[in-house]
Amino acid sequence: MVVDDTTSRLNMATSVSLGGTPLGLTLDLSSLEYDGDVILENLHLQLRPGQFTCLLGPSGVGKTSILKLIAGTLSLKNRYSLETSDGAPLTGRVAYMDQKDLLLPWVTALENVTIGDRLRGLKPDYDKARALLKEVGLEGAEDKKPGALSGGMRQRVALARTLMEDAPLILLDEPFSALDAISRHNLQSLTADKLSDRTVLMITHDPLEALRLGGEVMVLSGHPASLTKIEGLPPATPREATDPSLHTSYTEILSLLQGAGDIDA
Amino acid sequence: MLDRLFRIFVTTGGIILIWAMITWATDLPRFILPGPLLVFETWFAKFHIIWPHLITTLSEILLGLLFGILAGGLSALVISVHQGVKRWVLPVLIASQAIPVFAIAPLLVLWFDYGMTSKVVMATLIIYFPVTVGFLDGLNRTSSDWSNMAGIMQAGSSQSSALKMWRLYRFIKIPFALPSLASGIRVATAVAPIGAVVGEWVGSSSGLGYLMLHANGRMQTDLLFAALLTLTLVSISLYYLINYLLVTFLNWQSEQETLS
Numbered sequence: 009m010v011v012d013d014t015t016s017r018l019n020m021a022t023s024v025s026l027g028g029t030p031l032g033l034t035l036d037l038s039s040l041e042y043d044g045d046v047i048l049e050n051l052h053l054q055l056r057p058g059q060f061t062c063l064l065g066p067s068g069v070g071k072t073s074i075l076k077l078i079a080g081t082l083s084l085k086n087r088y089s090l091e092t093s094d095g096a097p098l099t100g101r102v103a104y105m106d107q108k109d110l111l112l113p114w115v116t117a118l119e120n121v122t123i124g125d126r127l128r129g130l131k132p133d134y135d136k137a138r139a140l141l142k143e144v145g146l147e148g149a150e151d152k153k154p155g156a157l158s159g160g161m162r163q164r165v166a167l168a169r170t171l172m173e174d175a176p177l178i179l180l181d182e183p184f185s186a187l188d189a190i191s192r193h194n195l196q197s198l199t200a201d202k203l204s205d206r207t208v209l210m211i212t213h214d215p216l217e218a219l220r221l222g223g224e225v226m227v228l229s230g231h232p233a234s235l236t237k238i239e240g241l242p243p244a245t246p247r248e249a250t251d252p253s254l255h256t257s258y259t260e261i262l263s264l265l266q267g268a269g270d271i272d273a
Numbered sequence: 274m275l276d277r278l279f280r281i282f283v284t285t286g287g288i289i290l291i292w293a294m295i296t297w298a299t300d301l302p303r304f305i306l307p308g309p310l311l312v313f314e315t316w317f318a319k320f321h322i323i324w325p326h327l328i329t330t331l332s333e334i335l336l337g338l339l340f341g342i343l344a345g346g347l348s349a350l351v352i353s354v355h356q357g358v359k360r361w362v363l364p365v366l367i368a369s370q371a372i373p374v375f376a377i378a379p380l381l382v383l384w385f386d387y388g389m390t391s392k393v394v395m396a397t398l399i400i401y402f403p404v405t406v407g408f409l410d411g412l413n414r415t416s417s418d419w420s421n422m423a424g425i426m427q428a429g430s431s432q433s434s435a436l437k438m439w440r441l442y443r444f445i446k447i448p449f450a451l452p453s454l455a456s457g458i459r460v461a462t463a464v465a466p467i468g469a470v471v472g473e474w475v476g477s478s479s480g481l482g483y484l485m486l487h488a489n490g491r492m493q494t495d496l497l498f499a500a501l502l503t504l505t506l507v508s509i510s511l512y513y514l515i516n517y518l519l520v521t522f523l524n525w526q527s528e529q530e531t532l533s
Contacts, residue, residue, distance in 0.1 A: 080428060081421045100429015110422050114448050114525030124426040127440050153525075173426065 030058035030207045031101065031176035032093030033078070039087055039232075040073055048073070049232040055177070057093055060200070060208045062222030064215060066265055069233045071211045075179050078209065079104050103175035107182040109166040111154040117141060118150040121169045140168040144198060160191030167195070171202060178203060180210035184217065196220055200246040215261040219254045220246045227264040236264055307495040316499040322484075323503055329480040331507060333389055333469040337396020338515075341461060344397065345404030346454065352405075353412040353446070354438065366405065374399055375471055382476040392472035392480065399468035400461040407457020411450025412442075419445050448525065455519040462515045466508045481507075 033055040040048040047070040055061050065071045076082035078090065079102050092098055111120045121141060122132035141150055144164040154162050163183065170178060183199070184192040200221050212218050218225045225238040238257050241247075247254060289309045295301075296308040303311060316323070352359045378395060385391035423445055427437045473482025481504045488496035 079421075079425050081424060102425060102428070104422065104425045106418060106422070108418060110416075110418055112419075112445065112448070114451075123444060126444055127423050127426050127437075128430040129432050129436060129440060 029094075029176075030205060032057040032207065033098070033177060034091045035074065035078060035088065036091075037074075037077070037084075037088040040070060040084065046232045049234075051233075051235060053226075053235060055207055055209055056224070057207055058205050060203060060206070060210070060221055060223040062210050062212055062218035062225045063228060064212060064218050064225065064261060064265065065228035065233065067213070069228050071228055072181060074228075075104075075181055075209065075211055078102065078177070079179055098177070101176045102179060103170045103173035103177070104179045105166055105170040105181065105183045107185045109154070109159075109162040111162055111165055111169075113154050116151045116153055117146060117157065117165045117168075120154065120165055121172050123169065124173050137168070137172055140171050141165070143202065144168045144171075158191075160187055160195065163187060163191070163195060164198070167199060167202070176207060178206050178208045180208060182211055182213060185213065192217075197246055215258055215265070216249050218261070219257060220249060225257070225261070227261055229264050229267055304492040304494045307498055311495050312498040312502065315495040316502060319496060319499060322496075323481075323500060326479055326481050326484045326500070327503055327507065329389065330466070330469050330473070330482065330504070331511075333392040333396055333472070333480065334465045334507075334511065336389075336393045337400055337465050337468060338458075338461065340393065340397040341400025341465070342404050342458060345401045345457070345461075346408055348401075348405045349408035349412060349450075349454075350442070352409055354442075366402065370402055374468060378471050378475040381472065387476050387478060391475075392469050392477065395472035396465050396468035399464050403460040403464070404454070404457040407460070408450055408454040411453025412446050414453070415446045415449045419449075451523045451525065455523040458519060458523075459512075459516060462512050463508070466504060466511075470504065 035051070035053040035055075037048055037051040037053075039046055039050075047068075051074075053063075053074065063071055063074070073082060077084065077088060078098070080099065090098055092101075111117075112123065115123075118134065118137055118141065119126075121137040122134065125132040138150060141147065144167055146161060146164055146168070149157065149161065149165075154165070157165065163186075166183070170180075180199075184195050187195065196217060210218075210221065219241070222241070223243070225241060227236045227238065228234070229236070238260060241257060242251065242253055293309050296306055299306075307315075348362075352362060374395060377398075378391075381391040381394050385394055420441065423441050427440070430437070432440075469480065470482035470485075473480040474486060477483045481500050484500045485497050488494070488500065
């Protein structure tokens with residue numbers, strides 16, 4: 009036990025070791041309706057273990073509802089099933105990152121990163137939190153309150169908080185949509201780097217963002233919406249947006265999204 | 274800051290000057306309107322008489338604040354945790370504000386005697402409402418995004434749901450509501466002296482309100498004014514002291530967002 013402890017501490021000095029074996033997830037949804045209007049029908053979404061999946065779609069198509077179903081903050085009775093690859097329940101094994109940073113303005117960055125442990129009544133691991141803040145490029149900002157940080161820095165703190173949860177499944181709800189172009193680009197690279205071996209489901213509006221980060225890219229469109237998987241993507245992520253082989257995929261995504269343009273208008 | 278002090282000095286100085294000119298020009302008898310100079314003279318000369326009454330009233334106000342804030346804070350928490358309670362209790366709370374405290378003051382004196390208790394109850398009643406409403410408003414305005422985030426973080430944790438709820442309040446809802454609580458306490462501090470003094474008017478043997486009635490009955494209008502001056506100074510200092518404490522300890526918002 010003592011030896012184990014020392015090894016983990018030594019590992020921590022270089023990079024924070026995270027997670028166990030990645031988790032796979034299958035979501036089957038028979039129907040989702042709002043005020044009698046069927047938005048989603050017979051949806052089958054599979055997240056492969058360790059895969060970064062991007063879900064694209066126009067607003068109002070039901071992307072966030074899917075994310076909330078998986079997160080457990082939206083419950084439908086008997087109209088969906090969630091199956092994990094290891095058969096155990098999903099409860100408590102999800103981390104969620106919103107497009108808003110949701111930082112608590114009255115505590116420091118460090119305390120924001122450790123909020124999960126305190127909400128669970130556990131003693132926070134401040135060493136790990138510091139190391140994570142350092143990894144997202146916020147060394148020296150640990151004791152600053154969110155009000156003193158820029159939008160990009162705040163979203164970095166939110167990313168560190170999400171990583172701190174150390175969950176097998178990570179849900180990202182348009183996490184970069186409120187940022188300027190440069191911060192967005194930097195945070196995309198950082199996220200791709202930090203979440204490379206995790207099972208991730210990210211929602212986005214932006215085809216280029218999906219093509220940069222997604223190991224798998226799916227488009228949700230139509231009414232009721234159906235899923236289309238984009239085939240033939242180069243395997244390595246993050247991809248460069250200038251990569252010419254992405255051009256056909258980009259055109260395909262745009263035409264899929266425009267086909268559903270009447271919903272967005 | 275210096276600029277503000279200067280303005281306060283000029284306005285109050287102006288009012289005192291007008292007051293002095295009125296008494297000088299109209300030559301009213303001193304038991305109708307004593308001049309400012311006479312009031313200040315009386316204030317210094319009879320401060321040993323005013324002092325014990327000041328202590329009584331100040332104690333009533335402070336105890337009223339203490340009990341009012343405790344009761345109001347607790348009520349807001351209970352109502353916020355059990356939204357069912359809210360539907361039953363909040364209408365009654367709001368309706369109770371339609372009853373003027375002045376009207377129930379005689380009852381309170383009847384029930385709690387002439388001593389300090391009835392005045393403390395009176396002040397507590399006046400303070401209770403703004404504190405409850407302010408704090409409750411803050412607790413209810415906590416973003417549901419935060420609650421959802423906390424829910425995801427707490428899911429699968431083995432602690433009881435009561436403990437989860439407590440930690441949600443302890444780390445998110447209560448800190449978020451503190452500035453609203455502070456606004457409530459600020460309003461409460463401004464009205465607390467009214468409760469104490471009205472209680473003293475109805476029946477007492479000590480306190481600034483008692484002293485004012487007593488002086489009035491004996492045509493000692495200068496002493497009445499001196500007591501009034503004391504009460505004003507106490508109220509203003511108390512307000513600024515509480516405001517300072519609130520800004521220092523309860524507010525996480527930037528200072529320009531708060532009233533000061």
